[in-house]
Amino acid sequence: MKRILPFVLLLSMHSCQYFEKNIPNKDELLNQEIKKIDWESVDEFPSLADCDSLEDKAARKQCFFELLAKDLEMKLCNDTIRRKFPSIDTLQLKVVVYPDYKVEFASQNTTEDTVKLDSVIKSKTVGLPIIEPAIKRGIKVKSEFIIPVIIKKN
Structure with missing residues (x-):
């Protein structure tokens, strides 16, 4: 022992x-x-109320972009833009959705009078449906994307 x-x-x-x-x-x-963390992507894209019922993430994203493009086309396809900017047939709109539900639109088209175009866009996009912000790791985040809006249909 x-x-x-x-x-x-x-x-x-x-x-x-x-x-x-x-x-x-x-x-x-x-x-x-x-x-x-992948800082270039989000867990959930911005959304509109009409798209929230969809379960599939890809379908919700597609629904959002289609509805937003349709709403923007309806608001922006008027004689004011066609008359003042006859050379533009498709607007490339930069859309910025902030976490506090604020949304900004800006033209990405290169025209001689971008300031005037942006002011027309700002006045015509009033009253769009509320856009839910993107979500990253459970937190609402700022998101930016460019969406084409057809002004003149051939």
């Missing part, structure tokens, strides 16, 4: 190292998580 006791003591002192755990640095863990 006297021979076994020193061996057990030596073993128990050595085995304590197996129970030690390295606690990771919180900044290191945060940096690892940040690197994992």
Whole structure:
């Protein structure tokens, strides 16, 4: 028994190292998580109320873009834009949806009078349906995209 006791003591002192755990640095863990996030995509795209009932993510996205393009075409396809900007047949609109439900529209077309075009777009897009912001990791985030709006149909 006297021979076994020193061996057990030596073993128990050595085995304590197996129970030690390295606690990771919180900044290191945060940096690892940040690197994992794809900052160029969102978990859920912006949405309109008519599209919320769809279960499939891709169908909801397609519904959103189709309905928004249709609503914008109805608002912007008027004689004012056709008369003031006869060279434009399709508007490339940059749409920015903020987390607080605010929406901004800006033309991406290169015309001689972009400021005038943007003011017409701003006045004509009043009263569009409420757009739900995009969601990233459970948080509403700002999203930007460009949507083509056909002004003149051939």
